[in-house]
Amino acid sequence: MTTNYRDAAVRHFVDGDTLNRATRHANADQLFGLAAECALKAVMVGLGMQVTKNGAPRDYAHKVHMPELWMAFQSFAEGRLGSRYLEPLSHRNPFDDWRVDQRYWVSSSIGAARAKYHRDAATSCRESMELAVLDGVCR
Amino acid sequence: MNFNDALGRAADLALARLPELQEDVFLVRDLNGRIRVLLESPEPGIRPQKAFEAALRALAQDVVAALGAYAYPKKELFLFRSELATLALPTPSSAPLLRTDGTHKVCLHDRLLMGAEWSATPPAGTPPTKRYTLFSMKGGVGRSTTTTVLSWHLARKAKATGNGQRVLVLDLDLESPGVGTTLLGQSLPKFGIVDWFVEDALGEGAKILPDMVAESKLQDGTSGRIAVVPAFGTDTKEYLAKLGRAYLERGPNGREPWPERLKRLVAGLEAQETPDVVLLDSRTGLHDTSAAAVLAMGADTLLFAADTRQTWAAYEFLFQHWKHHPHVRAFRTRLWVLGSMVPRKNTQAYVDGLRDQAYSLFLESVYDKVAAGQPPPPDAVGFSATDEEANHFPRAILWDEGLTAFDPLQQWQEAPVQASYGTFLDWFDKVLLSRGGTP
Numbered sequence: 412m413t414t415n416y417r418d419a420a421v422r423h424f425v426d427g428d429t430l431n432r433a434t435r436h437a438n439a440d441q442l443f444g445l446a447a448e449c450a451l452k453a454v455m456v457g458l459g460m461q462v463t464k465n466g467a468p469r470d471y472a473h474k475v476h477m478p479e480l481w482m483a484f485q486s487f488a489e490g491r492l493g494s495r496y497l498e499p500l501s502h503r504n505p506f507d508d509w510r511v512d513q514r515y516w517v518s519s520s521i522g523a524a525r526a527k528y529h530r531d532a533a534t535s536c537r538e539s540m541e542l543a544v545l546d547g548v549c550r
Numbered sequence: 551m552n553f554n555d556a557l558g559r560a561a562d563l564a565l566a567r568l569p570e571l572q573e574d575v576f577l578v579r580d581l582n583g584r585i586r587v588l589l590e591s592p593e594p595g596i597r598p599q600k601a602f603e604a605a606l607r608a609l610a611q612d613v614v615a616a617l618g619a620y621a622y623p624k625k626e627l628f629l630f631r632s633e634l635a636t637l638a639l640p641t642p643s644s645a646p647l648l649r650t651d652g653t654h655k656v657c658l659h660d661r662l663l664m665g666a667e668w669s670a671t672p673p674a675g676t677p678p679t680k681r682y683t684l685f686s687m688k689g690g691v692g693r694s695t696t697t698t699v700l701s702w703h704l705a706r707k708a709k710a711t712g713n714g715q716r717v718l719v720l721d722l723d724l725e726s727p728g729v730g731t732t733l734l735g736q737s738l739p740k741f742g743i744v745d746w747f748v749e750d751a752l753g754e755g756a757k758i759l760p761d762m763v764a765e766s767k768l769q770d771g772t773s774g775r776i777a778v779v780p781a782f783g784t785d786t787k788e789y790l791a792k793l794g795r796a797y798l799e800r801g802p803n804g805r806e807p808w809p810e811r812l813k814r815l816v817a818g819l820e821a822q823e824t825p826d827v828v829l830l831d832s833r834t835g836l837h838d839t840s841a842a843a844v845l846a847m848g849a850d851t852l853l854f855a856a857d858t859r860q861t862w863a864a865y866e867f868l869f870q871h872w873k874h875h876p877h878v879r880a881f882r883t884r885l886w887v888l889g890s891m892v893p894r895k896n897t898q899a900y901v902d903g904l905r906d907q908a909y910s911l912f913l914e915s916v917y918d919k920v921a922a923g924q925p926p927p928p929d930a931v932g933f934s935a936t937d938e939e940a941n942h943f944p945r946a947i948l949w950d951e952g953l954t955a956f957d958p959l960q961q962w963q964e965a966p967v968q969a970s971y972g973t974f975l976d977w978f979d980k981v982l983l984s985r986g987g988t989p
Contacts, residue, residue, distance in 0.1 A: 421633075491663060491664075492581075492663065494798060495663075495799075497798075497800065498798065498799045498800045498804075498805045499636075499804065499805045500804070501804050502751075502752065502753075534636055535636075535804070537635075537636050538636040538637060538805075541633070541634045541635075541636055541637050542637065544629070544633070544634065545578060545580070545629070545634060545637065545659075545661055546580055546581045546661045547580025547581055547582050547584055547661070548580075548581065550626065
């Protein structure tokens with residue numbers, strides 16, 4: 412198994428879009444949250460986050476999903492270099508209402524508006540990652 | 551091979567492959583100085599697939615072999631726009647051109663931690679209020695004193711209404727604030743520019759705008775107004791904690807380039823204070839905030855120059871960069887050289903020296919050189935070295951002992967000010983004040 416956050420971020424995002432187009436909003440929303448998580452973790456690895464041999468974060472505080480990862484990223488991405496990748500993100504945590512456990516929720520609890528909201532937020536995380544790719548910070 | 555050689559070598563190699571690639575190629579130089587190639591898409595499109603793939607392989611082989619550590623490894627050498635779909639990437643018309651075969655181009659996309667603003671596109675048109683940026687490459691050349699004198703001069707200067715000009719002065723030298731306290735002394739407003747950037751990032755900037763401006767006593771006795779926005783105010787408190795956040799490229803609605811944030815600040819202050827003239831006292835040297843004041847504000851810029859080797863060497867870096875700026879034609883006629891601290895002894899010879907240095911700088915970078923027998927472009931700019939109307943021609947400000955440690959609020963030095971600044975102020979009124987903006 413090889414962990415590659417950049418690759419996974421794109422995969423979850425693209426698959427989320429596919430499901431969204433098919434009005435499968437509940438699982439699309441799930442994937443947008445995971446896409447955002449992977450994009451930010453890709454940036455964090457580029458900024459020096461320590462990972463295990465399998466690519467998992469070593470620090471327990473970084474071994475989290477949304478919405479906790481959003482906050483962890485805000486503290487992690489500091490300084491002249493790190494703050495560049497904070498800039499595309501909004502101040503308010505857009506994943507406040509997202510849970511990795513929503514995979515257990517009833518389908519009707521997640522509609523198009525919520526999926527779009529999280530898709531927009533995941534797009535801003537992708538922007539952060541793509542800036543880091545272009546800068547050579549994220550491989 | 552070193553940093554200097556790598557880009558040119560990569561550009562030559564990309565140029566050689568343009569006929570096979572059949573598209574514009576961008577060389578992306580990352581923050582480490584490593585180069586890779588940005589193409590539209592990994593799909594061949596209308597090109598024969600085998601030929602396209604062979605061209606990519608050959609280019610990768612060439613670049614990696616030639617550049618070594620200055621290029622990405624083969625597997626990572628190519629980036630595709632489709633992988634960077636969320637970013638507004640430069641286009642061939644907005645990026646520095648490295649090479650062309652007449653059909654396609656090799657362009658540069660340089661990723662910089664700081665300094666990218668010197669490549670920014672200036673705004674189209676003229677701002678509604680006349681704006682002037684005072685910029686110096688080195689410190690201690692009288693830039694803030696000149697801002698002070700100019701504000702006083704303009705406040706006294708009658709407009710058609712019979713009143714003096716309403717002047718708004720901004721101290722943008724956040725690392726070394728000066729003109730705010732020179733003009734206001736202890737009578738600072740509650741907040742300054744550094745406070746606004748911190749508050750604005752949280753969407754609270756508008757709240758403090760009315761508390762960022764104070765009038766200078768220097769306006770007493772004039773029929774105009776000198777409103778000053780200092781870098782800090784009486785309630786700023788943690789200056790370094792705020793300065794450390796002031797350059798964040800994030801506004802209340804997310805990502806926003808710093809010059810755009812500055813433009814919003816200045817536009818907000820202009821709406822609030824309704825000035826006739828805005829003076830922007832810029833930070834010294836090649837800093838991004840100086841670039842914002844010089845390029846993004848649509849201002850006429852006064853470039854301070856003392857005739858020293860280090861001054862010209864530094865300007866040379868900037869002008870050489872501008873030589874390849876795709877929109878240099880939009881701002882080159884807004885750059886004006888000022889000869890500062892001109893000695894009273896051998897004045898003419900000193901000014902002639904300044905003039906020749908400035909001419910050579912402008913000629914080699916921003917003026918048009920039209921070949922004999924060729925018609926000049928319609929917006930051609932080219933002057934002779936001695937043309938007094940030319941942008942490079944230095945307007946002299948004479949050194950005067952009376953202005954050393956000048957504290958205008960304690961005692962206004964009328965005679966030394968006139969002696970030093972008379973010629974410059976006449977030129978400013980005649981040439982700059984009559985250009986652009988709302989009269």
